[in-house]
Every structure is written in structure tokens, then in C-alpha cells.
Amino acid sequence: MSVSYKAVQWNRQKLVYDAVLLAALGTYLVGFHQLAPRLDPNVEPMNLRMRAFGSAAFLLLHVVLSIGPLCRIDRRFLPLLYNRRHMGVVLCGLALYHADLALTWYHAYGNLEPVVSLFVSNPAVGSVARFPFEWLGAGALAILVLMAATSHDFWLANLTAPTWKALHMGVYAAYALLVGHVALGALQTNTHPGLTAGVVLGALWILGVHLVAAHRERAADTPATAGADGWVEVCAVGEIPEDRARVVFAGGERIAVFRYDGRLSALSAVCQHQNGPLGEGRIVDGLVTCPWHGFQYRPDCGAAPEPFTEKLPTFDLALRQGRVWVNPRPHPPGTPVEPLPVPGAPGGEAA
Amino acid sequence: MIHARRRAHGRIFTVLAVAVPGALLASLLLRPEVPPIQGGDAALLRADGFALAPPTEARTLGAAPHTLVVESLGDRDGRRVLALRPEPAILAPDVLVYWTDADPGPDALPTADATLLGSLSGAARRELLLPRGVGPGQGRLLLYSLSHQEVVAQVGLGADAEADR
Numbered sequence: 001m002s003v004s005y006k007a008v009q010w011n012r013q014k015l016v017y018d019a020v021l022l023a024a025l026g027t028y029l030v031g032f033h034q035l036a037p038r039l040d041p042n043v044e045p046m047n048l049r050m051r052a053f054g055s056a057a058f059l060l061l062h063v064v065l066s067i068g069p070l071c072r073i074d075r076r077f078l079p080l081l082y083n084r085r086h087m088g089v090v091l092c093g094l095a096l097y098h099a100d101l102a103l104t105w106y107h108a109y110g111n112l113e114p115v116v117s118l119f120v121s122n123p124a125v126g127s128v129a130r131f132p133f134e135w136l137g138a139g140a141l142a143i144l145v146l147m148a149a150t151s152h153d154f155w156l157a158n159l160t161a162p163t164w165k166a167l168h169m170g171v172y173a174a175y176a177l178l179v180g181h182v183a184l185g186a187l188q189t190n191t192h193p194g195l196t197a198g199v200v201l202g203a204l205w206i207l208g209v210h211l212v213a214a215h216r217e218r219a220a221d222t223p224a225t226a227g228a229d230g231w232v233e234v235c236a237v238g239e240i241p242e243d244r245a246r247v248v249f250a251g252g253e254r255i256a257v258f259r260y261d262g263r264l265s266a267l268s269a270v271c272q273h274q275n276g277p278l279g280e281g282r283i284v285d286g287l288v289t290c291p292w293h294g295f296q297y298r299p300d301c302g303a304a305p306e307p308f309t310e311k312l313p314t315f316d317l318a319l320r321q322g323r324v325w326v327n328p329r330p331h332p333p334g335t336p337v338e339p340l341p342v343p344g345a346p347g348g349e350a351a
Numbered sequence: 352m353i354h355a356r357r358r359a360h361g362r363i364f365t366v367l368a369v370a371v372p373g374a375l376l377a378s379l380l381l382r383p384e385v386p387p388i389q390g391g392d393a394a395l396l397r398a399d400g401f402a403l404a405p406p407t408e409a410r411t412l413g414a415a416p417h418t419l420v421v422e423s424l425g426d427r428d429g430r431r432v433l434a435l436r437p438e439p440a441i442l443a444p445d446v447l448v449y450w451t452d453a454d455p456g457p458d459a460l461p462t463a464d465a466t467l468l469g470s471l472s473g474a475a476r477r478e479l480l481l482p483r484g485v486g487p488g489q490g491r492l493l494l495y496s497l498s499h500q501e502v503v504a505q506v507g508l509g510a511d512a513e514a515d516r
């Protein structure tokens with residue numbers, strides 16, 4: 001964690017983030033209630049609200065899913081990533097209200113429990129136009145609720161980041177279910193070309209940004225070839241910018257080699273918080289700083305500054321004919337390793 | 352993310368890149384075409400027996416509360432054509448219209464020699480063809496609710512004879 005991090009308290013950045021989020025949502029919901037009746041004067045007020053909240057949740061899901069890949073493509077999107085969990089929780093709230101409206105409107109006035117009615121009243125699974133698309137919405141909602149309920153750092157710490165990340169990858173199943181919910185629901189009855197185009201372009205966008213980001217990630221995961229002694233060549237010393245890192249894939253994981261104050265240090269490139277890409281971070285106040293939420297680590301030992309306790313594995317470095325080599329066998333997390341002086345650099349060794 | 356998660360992530364998106372466009376495309380291609388109602392769809396209404404000709408001179412026949420607005424629309428294939436519109440709408444389910452030349456007496460059910468002409472539909476104006484050879488003002492109509500199995504009203508066509516000539 002960074003020195004100034006407060007686990008559960010609000011900070012200015014979060015307040016601004018949430019204020020902008022809520023203002024944008026309010027504008028959308030009010031705008032929808034104003035505009036939609038002009039396009040369809042016969043719409044029932046209940047359907048209007050159902051559609052406003054359902055579409056707001058679906059749109060917000062597109063935003064949430066775009067943030068990750070956009071940050072890999074351009075660092076300027078990183079401020080969006082900082083608090084995206086709040087977006088997920090708000091999205092879950094919108095979806096719950098949408099589902100509650102649908103349950104009340106379509107299922108509350110019969111002689112069955114609304115939830116029972118939801119799952120038994122339409123068995124037309126073989127039909128496209130009459131498919132019980134609400135089931136897909138319900139499946140997605142279950143995933144969204146599970147994710148929102150486990151979104152706090154308490155769960156992150158207790159489940160450990162890899163398990164937590166695996167759980168939260170459920171969002172992609174939720175996304176696929178929701179594309180089905182809309183394609184087999186709203187798109188079957190509302191054939192307005194604008195709605196069809198919106199849903200199709202939304203899907204192409206989500207897939208497009210992820211495929212572009214995945215392409216870049218794959219390049220970063222090409223294993224470096226090891227020398228006879230098992231060490232791996234990283235790059236020429238001059239290729240590492242000051243206060244930044246070069247990342248190499250070796251020993252099954254990414255290693256980040258940071259340059260700072262005329263010295264080099266190698267750490268695991270996987271942040272201990274949410275497994276963020278530490279190798280894309282920079283040195284701030286002499287500490288390696290994660291680009292995602294600002295957790296910090298000492299470059300020479302991989303340990304977070306007091307009073308925080310996160311520790312990263314460290315690696316041995318060597319200079320061979322002006323090129324940086326790393327030993328992919330990690331030291332236990334938090335092990336101090338003497339930084340490698342950069343020849344000729346101020347603070348480093350004389351050439 | 353750790354490498355294992357990155358690989359899972361990559362595989363998930365490979366599946367999504369095929370499944371999502373495929374599902375979208377299929378659901379759009381299989382979407383039923385329901386054309387909007389237009390003037391050209393009058394044929395559908397005519398096939399269902401709704402009278403689409405502009406209203407002509409009409410007579411109100413029968414006794415309240417079940418009165419019929421009856422128009423004579425001339426002959427078609429040697430059969431007299433009537434347009435019927437309940438005024439007010441008859442609040443009974445599945446109202447069938449029979450023609451009979453006999454006087455079945457009050458509340459009697461349509462007998463075997465009564466001819467089924469068609470059904471009424473709310474307050475809509477329906478077109479019905481009388482049996483071949485039925486002259487102007489001849490016989491009477493029985494309005495029979497199929498679900499309730501009772502004659503809702505009898506309307507003699509005699510009073511229509513004047514207008515029909």
C-alpha cells in the first residue's frame with residue numbers, strides 16, 4: 001500500500017469520481033424519461049422506467065468493461081480505473097431496480113410468487129422471438145450481485161487477489177448473458193434500427209478494445225530466451241527510462257526492472273493488491289508505485305513502506321557488455337537485493 | 352493479473368469474440384417480421400369480415416339494450432350483404448349471428464334450419480352475407496353467445512324492408 005492510503009476512508013479523488021458518475025447517470029435517466037416518450041408516445045410509465053434503468057445498467061457495463069483495455073492502450077484512462085469498483089456497485093443497484101420493476105409489473109399480480117412466476121410462466125425456450133429472455137437477465141443479475149457483494153478490499157484480502165480476480169471474471173459471463181437478454185428481448189419487439197445499431201456497435205466496441213489490448217499483452221508474455229546459466233537478457237541499459245521499468249517474461253511470470261537514481265532493481269511485476277501491472281508503474285518519492293490504485297513498494301527489497309505489509313519477490317541483476325541480465329529465480333518476497341549501479345549515470349558507478 | 356488469469360482472460364475473449372457476434376447475428380436474422388399496419392392491409396381486415404366500405408344510410412333495429420345498426424350493402428354473387436354494428440357493444444362473449452326465417456319464440460336456441468352467418472366482434476362493423484334467395488326484410492337475426500349458450504337478442508329484419516328496396 002502507499003503511505004497515504006486509507007483502506008476504507010473516502011478521499012477527494014473517490015468523492016469526485018462518484019460525483020461525476022452519479023451526475024452522468026442522473027442526466028441519462030432524466031434525458032431518457034424526456035426523450036423516449038417523444039419517440040414512442042404510447043409507452044407505459046412503468047415500461048419507461050424499466051427501460052431507463054435497464055439501459056443505464058447495460059451502458060454502464062460497457063463503460064466498466066472498456067476501462068481495463070483502454071488503460072492498456074493509453075495511460076490517460078488510468079484515473080477511470082482507480083475507482084471502477086464503485087461503478088460496478090452502482091451498476092448492480094441500477095440492475096436490481098430494473099429487475100424489481102420487471103418482477104412487479106409482469107409477475108406480481110398472479111397467483112404465483114413473482115420469482116416462481118418469472119421462471120415458470122414462459123417455457124418457450126425453443127423460440128427466438130418468445131424466448132424467456134428474463135432468465136438470462138436473472139443469471140447476469142446473480143453474477144453482478146455476487147461481484148458487488150465481494151467488491152470490498154476485505155474480500156480481496158481474504159480471498160487473495162488471484163481468487164478474487166477469477167471470481168470477478170464472472171463479469172464476462174454476465175456480459176454475454178446480457179447481450180442475450182437484450183437480443184432476445186428488446187431487439188425482438190423493438191425493431192428500430194437505432195437500437196439494433198447501438199447494441200451491435202456496443203458489442204463490436206467491447207470485443208474490439210479487448211482484442212487490441214490482448215494483442216499487446218500477448219507480446220509482453222513472450223518468454224525471453226535464457227542463457228546457458230539460466231539468466232535472461234532484458235535490454236540495453238540505456239533502453240530503460242529514468243523512474244520507469246522494462247518488463248521481461250521469464251520463469252512463468254513478468255519481472256519489472258526499474259531504473260532510478262542511477263541504479264537498477266528487479267521486482268515481480270504483479271502488484272499484491274489486485275495483481276495490477278506494476279511494470280507499467282513509475283518511481284514516485286523513491287518508491288515503485290502501481291498505476292492502478294497507487295500501492296507502493298521499495299525497489300531494493302520489494303516491501304511496502306511501514307506500516308504496510310505487502311511484499312514482492314525480488315531478483316538478481318547483472319550487467320554484461322552494456323546489457324541488463326536478470327536471474328529468473330525469485331528471492332522470497334521482501335528479500336533485499338543490492339541495486340545494480342548504472343555505469344556513467346549520476347549516482348551510479350563511473351564508467 | 353497473474354499469468355494464469357491472463358491466459359484465462361485471453362481464452363474467455365476468444366470465446367466471446369465468436370459467441371457474441373454469432374448470437375447477435377442469429378437473433379437478428381431469426382427476428383420475426385411484423386409489418387406495421389398500413390392502408391394496404393385492409394385485405395386482412397376484409398378477410399376477417401370487417402366492413403370497410405364507407406357507412407351508408409343505416410337503420411337501428413332491435414330493442415334496447417341490444418340494438419344493431421344495420422346497413423344494406425347491396426348484392427354479392429346473388430346474396431344480400433349486410434353491415435352490422437352493435438350499438439352499444441354487446442357485453443357477451445363469442446357472439447354468433449344466425450339467420451332464420453321461422454319465429455323461434457323468445458329465448459329459443461337456434462334450430463337446425465337457422466343459418467350461421469358469422470360472428471360479431473365488440474363494437475366493430477362486420478359484413479355478413481345472407482343466405483341465397485333471402486329477400487329484403489325477410490327473416491330475423493339471432494345473436495347467440497357461444498360461451499353462455501344463450502340467445503342474447505333477436506332482431507327482425509322486417510323493419511329494414513323499406514330501406515332495402
Ligand code: HEM
Nearest residue numbers: 047050051054055057058095099102134137138140141186
Ligand atoms: C431478474 C432479472 C431481470 C428481469 C426479470 C428483466 C426483465 C426485463 C424485461 C421484462 C425487459 C423488457 C422491458 C420492456 O421492453 O418494456 C427488459 C429489458 C432490458 N433489460 Fe432486463 N431484466 C433483468 C435483468 C437485467 C439486467 C441485470 C440488466 C443489465 C445490467 C438488464 C438490462 C436490460 C436492458 C438493457 C433492456 C432493454 C431496455 C430497452 O428496451 O430499452 N436486465 N428486462
Ligand code: FES
Nearest residue numbers: 271274276290293
Ligand atoms: S494498487 Fe491495486 S492493483 Fe496495484
